[in-house]
Amino acid sequence: MTETPVRDRPARERTGRSVGRPIDRVDGPAKTTGTARFSAEYPYPDIAYAALVHATITRGRITGIGAEEALAVPGVLAVITHTNAPPMKPPPPVSVLNLSSLASGSKVNYLNTDEVHWSGQPVAVVVAETQEAAAQAAGLVRVTYQESPATVDFAGEQGNATPQKSNPLQQGEGHKGDAEAALAAAPVSVDLRYTTPPHHHNAMEPHATTAAWDGDRLTVHDGTQNIGWLRTALAQRFGVPAEGVRVIAPFVGGAFGGKTMVWAGTVLTVLAARVTGRAVRMTLTREGVYRTVGGRTPSAQRVALGAGADGRLTALIHTSVTQVGRVGGSPEQVTSQSRHLYDAAAILVQQRIVELDMLSNTVMRAPGESIGTFALEAAVDELACELGMDPIELRMRNEPERNPIDGKRFSHRMLREAYALGAERFGWADRTAPPGSMRDGRWLVGMGVASAYHPSWEMAANVTVRMSADGTVLVRCGFHEMGMGGATAQGQIAADALGVPFEAVRVEYGDSDLPTGPGAGGSAQTASVAASLTKACEKLRRSLLALARRSAGSPLRGARPGEVEARDGGLHRAGHPGSGESYAAILTRAGRPFAEAAVGSDTRAGTVAGQVRFMSKFLMDRRRWMKAACGAQFCEVRVDQDTGEVRVSRWVGAFDVGRVINAKTAASQLRGGIVMGIGMALSEETLVDPRNGRIMNPSLAEYHVPVHADIPPIDVCYLDEPDPTMPLGLVGIGEVGITGAAAAVANAVHHATGRRVRDLPITLDKLL
Amino acid sequence: MRPFAYVSATDVAGAVRAISAEPGARFLGGGTNLVDLMREDIERPGTVIDITRLPLDGVEELPGGGVRIGALVRNSHLAAHPLIRARYPVLSQAILTGASAQLRNMATVGGNLMQRTRCVYFYDGAADCGRREPGAGCDAIGGFTRNHAILGASDRCIATHPSDMCVALAALDAEIEIESVRGTRRVPLTAFHRLPGDTPHLETVLAADELITAVELPASALAATSRYRKVRDRASYAFALVSVAAALETGEGVVTGVRLALGGVAARPWRAHEAERALLGAPATEESFLRAAEAELAPAVARSQNGFKIELARRTIVATLRQVLTEGGAA
């Protein structure tokens, strides 16, 4: 993979010096030199190690556990099972009024029950003096079961799918007009079925937890994407005050959604520490991650489109069936983008779910839209072929002015511009339309295009900013760094908001002792923190000005906030060079070591107020605007005529993601999303045996994520136009990159070969 | 992983003595397969005999033009060796399509020959597998069979042998030299791996107390014009769905010499004798290649998900022979 220029448009006029620049990530040196500490790397004197024993049946009850052999392994401290584990409180019922109730990965109260709900559920934990002894003893725990019938075959259960209920966060159904009738009447139409398999996140760092109790106080190092949820959940499960639970997670080695919920490994490490009175560490094996952490649901989708001969859509129908576990998981918004992308006269979207005796599904990069855009955007390509129309032209003819399904305004939408930019960089004009018409020796060459779309979210974030008398700035917020570059971006934002050099700002994150940050999800973290951070900086400027204007010696004496701007490390009268002073001077004269401003509060009342504020803003925003990131994905493939092997040879992604805070880390996020989209298109599939629901390829050797050789140079570019309704004009970029990517590949494969593969992944056997 | 004793052998006699004293022991080459399988609790040796210090790491030219390869030669070393690249390019190419650079740096020739199947049910202790546990059934049948065998399988086991290197060796008429306290013996590579029959757990003809000491390649003019083609699910770092090792010699438009072997299709690297017979003396054309492929694949049996391999093998045989014909051997 090679670096490509990220933008060729002239840099927009910027108010500040840091925002937008491709600044190297601040955590880079720590990671490349190995000094960054991950959850399994915190030293504790006298630490013990834990390993899981997984159920080998799909559903039933444990009838006996033989721990003698395991206990006989030298160094084994305990074999904890449902027969001897102390009681824990079960996870609380899920309620949208208390978002942290969503935290538990499953409803199962591990080791407090003899019931087995899926193949791989933890049924015992072994704790030992060494990791090796724990792992060996775990293999020696003998469990007997009484099996009960189980339902595990997703494909076979389609007929039993039930409609998904809507809630304030997610709608299961929506329509405008009578789409079925419009479809039946349409002069040109397609009515197609698509399937996508289960996927797993495969973050580089397997889930790991280090836990230590001190009385009722608990310290946990856990690679989590949601420190707040984890803290609340552990306090609830173990019946201790949340204030006494400290979660430390400054570095998370990738997550992609897999570390959003609280899964068995974390809970059971804390339990093992409780039982043994030792600090305990558990690093899941890769197989352990597959067996105890949910993945992306499989899907079966129908997309039907009707159009006039002019290509104007008269009907758009998108329905989906996805899976949840009987013990948890939530439906995915597979049809979400289909409410927003095309100005169809009649629309029907509907999501159905089947409940299976398997581990809960969970969020994975762009849950819903990643697989939903595959079906929708592949179907649009098929319709373009039916119409004999260029697929970009078809999209442009149906580009809506307002949100198609309900007429809401778009806060901002520049999909046309993204297509124009992408088409030019890609050289779309050189494409000859007939499938199979482009060749390079024995390679069949194909070019495909698809829209990317991902709604933007904003969540509550508590932040403090401190200006010290030496002119340095400290930003504190318990947000998460899974590799996206969050600390760097927030440092850039604070630097510009306060008019200080980037190097003067330090950002603390990843610790529950800090003001509570947003969860890292929904591509919302940067925007959510930015909103509070800019407010906090504004407050801080005002209080620093208040100090200065009261002071006889200050050039800012009597200045009003409106007359003052932050630059050159201090406050200055706007338009009057030399008529201000540095923050250091203000604080020194005032005899203060620092000044600090906070947004949001972590008191109990503050937390409730924050949630209420979030929900009301969220609901009001939802009523007024449709906000999203979007883009155009351009893909060129080469298909081997003999073997059907598909190689992606070129990629251009042109995005409308609002304002970009850091050109380098933003491009990495978009590019990483595309890489994951290529994996989804061509090779990724979790093999679930339909006979028992057991995952059969829980390893990086057999679950095929793309390797370097699968990835061509990826040219990522973006429009960099701020969204007027979002903090600093930024919309999230973490997920939009994966959306549309699989469809672009599928469409390119069709262009190369004339073959439509509607069941992912597009492995070569489907092209022979 | 279970605890085990570790001993290190410094000469061949010591290594075979050590294993004859404890037939449940295992030799340790690069460890890239053995250690994985020990972690998975599939291999449970009480003793591991490290053989990496044995003086078996040379590649030597034999009188008459053949080559002798020590059993401890690392895969990457072998692939890069000038003699191999010049005289047996198919072998060099096959090795380089396997695993990753890091694994090839560790993996030895002996270990590569002995590596075990990648059947996902073989790897899952919760599944029934007669290759792993003598007498057990086979959960692959009726399950995920996409990677499984189309030739030489039985109703007891449909696993494939995963090696790329061995496919090239099969085409090159390699012989394996084996040492034990009883003496030295030689086995043709094509007779080394067993088809499953009723005893899938018996994977090779190597006895529990035998050590592989070398692989010998006979001199072959034909081998210089040879290629390896591996078809897989991603561009690198995946096992073969189907692979083809081919060497071809033509005169006046007619096939005068040919060696052909297939990977990913059977529990052994599959020497394509039927195809070779069909090709020898036939015109060197696409039609002959296709007919030969069909002759070889006539007995192929498809399972629930691997029927595509029959078509893929046919096409890959034709494509590889075509490429050798038009472009010559691998450089």
Ligand SMILES: Cc1cc2nc3c(=O)[nH]c(=O)nc-3n(C[C@H](O)[C@H](O)[C@H](O)COP(=O)(O)OP(=O)(O)OC[C@H]3O[C@@H](n4cnc5c(N)ncnc54)[C@H](O)[C@@H]3O)c2cc1C
């Ligand atoms: C992720 C992954 C991907 C891979 N991909 C590929 C691939 O694409 N293609 C491919 O061909 N291979 C692939 N491999 C397999 C790799 O080639 C083998 O693991 C390797 O060749 C084994 O060699 P070793 O020296 O490490 O063997 P070891 O692990 O040391 O030994 C393997 C077995 O051989 C026995 N043994 C070793 N030496 C001798 C000897 N001299 N005499 C008798 N018995 C002996 C050992 O006792 C053991 O039972 C892959 C492996 C991994 C882990």
Ligand code: SF4
């Ligand atoms: S195919 Fe062979 S290796 Fe796989 S499960 Fe069956 S017996 Fe075991």
